[in-house]
Ligand code: FES
């Protein structure tokens with residue numbers, strides 16, 4: 001079946017099976033490899049995207065359900081070659097960590113700041129609680145977000 005949606009500001013059309021998972025469609029059909037496959041059960045946040053502005057784990061979203069909607073990945077946060085402030089501050093504060101968890105972290109932080117531009121430390125930590133890092137930690141990420149919201 002054909003599904004049309006807006007991906008990072010541009011309309012896209014893809015042919016998918018009714019049971020296709022959004023993560024797979026983004027990565028394999030549309031070349032958006034920032035969206036990672038971790039647990040594939042909605043538990044780790046590596047596949048996080050914004051769906052009509054709401055944070056979702058794309059591994060538990062059926063691709064046909066995004067028809068007519070807007071999907072944003074980290075690529076969509078770069079405007080005219082300029083990174084979003086979240087991306088810049090994560091780099092400056094050494095909060096980028098690995099390429100596997102970082103895109104989902106960025107998307108989770110974007111979802112937070114869109115709704116709450118002045119989050120407390122507890123709110124920042126809660127916002128990224130669904131993004132699991134298996135190896136380092138969260139402190140530098142929290143500091144990077146606090147540098148934006150201070
Ligand atoms: S891969 Fe989707 S939440 Fe882990």
Ligand code: FES
Nearest residue numbers: 097098101134135
């Ligand atoms: S999973 Fe990415 S730094 Fe730990």
